[in-house]
Structure formats: structure tokens, C-alpha cells
Amino acid sequence: MGPRGRILAVTLLSCAILPLLASALFPNQLINDIHGSDPNPDESNYVNTIINEHDLVNTPQPDDFFTSIEKEQVTSKNGELRNQKETGSHKKKHKREKKHKKEKKHIKEHEPILEPEPEIVEAKPVIVPEEPVKELVKPVVNEPAEPVQGGLRVGYYQKTCPQAENIVKEAMEDILHKNVKVGPSIVRLFFHDCFVTGCDASLLLDKTPSGEPVEKTAVHNGLNVQGYAEIQEIKTRLEAACPGIVSCADVLAFANREALNHTGVPRFDVVSGRRDRPVSLAKNVDVNVPLPDTPIQQMIQMFTKKGMNLEDFVLLIGAHSIGEAHCRNVADRFGNPEKRKEINPRYLDKLHVHIMCVDPNQTLPFDRLSHHHMDAAFYKQLLASETLLESDHNLMKEPNANALMKKYGDDQDGWLAKFTQSIIKLGNIEVLTGDQGEIRKQCNAFN
Helix, strand or coil, X not given: CCHHXXXXXXXXXXXXXXXXXHHHHCHHHHHXXXXXXXXXXXXHHHHHHHHHHCCHHHCCCHHHHHHHXXXXXXXXXXXXXXXXXXXXXXXXXXXXXXXXXXXHHHHHHHHXXXXXXXXXXXXXXXXXXXXXXXXXXXXXXXXXXXXXXCCEECCCCCCCCCCHHHHHHHHHHHHHHHCCCHHHHHHHHHHHHHHHHCCCCHHHCCCCCCCCCCHHHCCCCHHHCCCHHHHHHHHHHHHHHCCCCCCHHHHHHHHHHHHHHHCCCCCCCCCECCCECCCCCCHHHHCCCCCCCCCHHHHHHHHHHCCCCHHHHHHHHHHHHHCEEEHHHHHHHHHCHHHHCCCCXXXXXXXXXHHHCCCCCCEEECCCCCCCXXXXXHHXXXXXXXXXXXXXXXXXXXXXXXXXXXXXXXXXXXXXXXXXXXHHHHCCCCCCCCCCCECCCECCECC
């Protein structure tokens, strides 16, 4: 408030208070002076009423009147000054608070930017795994498969001799085109090699470092096993393309796959990386390979010793549907009156073994209907006692084996699928890998 305002306020206050004080001190005279010589009684009462209503009990005495007024003026001025100062300080304080609030508001508005919460820390676990996943997938495409047993893996020669398996495939096609009977011979050769000291091509050797008789001369093999020349032919082709790379054991495994595929078995992957054993002994054959008249329980034990079970035994026997038996191996059974009783008479009449087996080296088909094609119907012939080998007949009489034959006899596809699993299992028996054994240059001779 300015100086003029203060003067005006004091003047108005004086005009209002002085008449009231005067009327209190000089009631009649003051009223007459104000209203004239003829005072109105109502107005006089009105004034008295106003005075009473203002409660003048605490009104200052005459001696203190002007002192009171001066004090009031000073107080008023000091109060106004104080108020002015307080107002100024309040305004400054208000400005500071307003500024502080604005700063707070500014900080709050920008909090999301300054706070660490929205940083991309939480997103890292989602982004980081993407690169490792690509690294994991990449080797599967560009690298050979991981080893499945002792260094064996699918595509073992992918870098050292990538055309190896295709060379074996083409060679087998040429061989089977000339003589379809070689197929079953290769399958039997593979089985007889793996069941002695493992899938190590020891059966292919003509001699051993010690000079002892080799496996191929054992009675279990002899003329019963053939296909040696064909395996060497394939090895020669591989040596021309990749000298000293592919083992004879792997050549035999690849050739077995092609022979089975040619007879109707769906194509399957063959693990490779086998090494060749430089030793071959005929004495190892007798305790590992069953003969046609070997008791059934002893045969089952032979399979168990190699990590195979009864079902594997039954499944692999099914390969007899593409094979042949030499007459010398069945003559005793068909010529013995007691054993002939276990043979279906109709089968005897159809087979005429006594007429056909003039030469002991002559062969007869296991499956008369489809001996060039893998056929689960062979199990039905076994169940009907229409079989050449005594060992097959004895297996049929074993209760659990009999049940399996009934199961697979009516399920061609199911049998082929399970047969494939068992033949793969056979190919992994007691293999040599890494720096064990050797890689032969010729399959019939150690290096």
C-alpha cells in the first residue's frame, strides 16, 4: 500500500472514531452539533444503540486517547511495513517454492529417461541366445555326425573320401547285375565276420602273422561263406579314388547295406570309421558262430555274449528268406527218419531233397517262393515246419521266439523296420577305431 493509501486509511479511521468518542464524553452537545438544535430522539437512541453495540467498555480514557491513536498509527505503519516485508519475503519464498516445484516437476517428467529401469538389461537374455543357437545348428550341416560308438559316425569319410559310399553303391550294382546270388552271400559274410572278433574284416584275411589257420578255413565258414572276391573288387575301386583311406571293415558294412537294399530292405544309414584287424584265427570261430545243429539255448547264449537278444536273433534269422543252404548241411536232417518226423510232409513232397541233393555242394533256397526278396512270410513257413535248417526249426519251438515269429509273420513293414535296427546293432559289435588295427591296402592281406 502506498503513502496516499495509508493517509486515507488514517483519516477515515479518525472520522469514524472521533464522533463516537465525543458523543461518549459530551453526549448532548456533540449530538446537537452534528444534527442541529432540535435533536431527534430516535436518532439519539440509534446512536446510543450503535455505541452499545460497539462495546466501548475497553475504550481508552481521555488522557490516553492521543497516545493510543499515535500507537495505533505507529503500530499500523509498523504492521504495514512488517506486512510489506513479510509479503516480500513470502513472495520470494513463494517464487523459490514455485521454482523448486517446477524443478521437481521437470525431474519427474524426465524420470523415465534418467531411471535405469527401462534400460535394455532385461532384454539381453532374449537377444544373446540367438547367436549360440546358430553356432549349434551350423556344425550339423557342415560337419559329420557325432560319434555313436568308439569313433564310429555317419559320414566318417565326408572330408577324406566323400565319394566312398557312392563308389561302393555303384560297384555293388554292377556286381548284382552280373550275379544276383552275390547279395545273400555278402549278407552272410558280414554276419560271420562280425560274430567272431567283431566287425573287423578278419574273416577276409588269407593268412595271419602267426601262420595259424585263419577264420575262412574254419568248418563253420568254408564253402558256406562266399563274396570275398567281390569285396576285394570294391576295395580296388576305392584305392584308386582314395588310397589308404577306407578300411575293408567299412567296405563290407557298406556292401552289406547295398545287398539288403537290393532285396527290398529300405535304405538305412551306416556308421563308419571301423579299422581292420591284422589277425585272423580259425579257433575263434568255433566258440562264436553256431552250426546248423547247435542247441537253441547255446545259440541264444552266443547272441547274448555279443550284446544281442532273442528278438535280434529272430529278426536276423529272417535274412534266411533270401539265402540258400548247401545240401551237405541239410542231408543229415532229411536223411534221419526221426528228424524227418518234425518236417511237414507236404514240404518234403514239394522239395524232393533226396532227388535234388545229388551233389553235397548243391544249394537249396530257404524260401521257395521268393528267395531273392526279403519276405516276412518266411516266418510262416517256419511256423508250419517247412524249413531246411534244423537250427531254424529249433528256434521256432522256443516259446518266446515262436511268439515273435507269429508277430512279424503278418507285419512285413514292421519286421523290416526292426530288422534294420538289429543289422545296425550287429555292425557295431566289438569294432576297432582310432589308431587301433590298420587300414589294409588289400582286404585279403594284412599290411
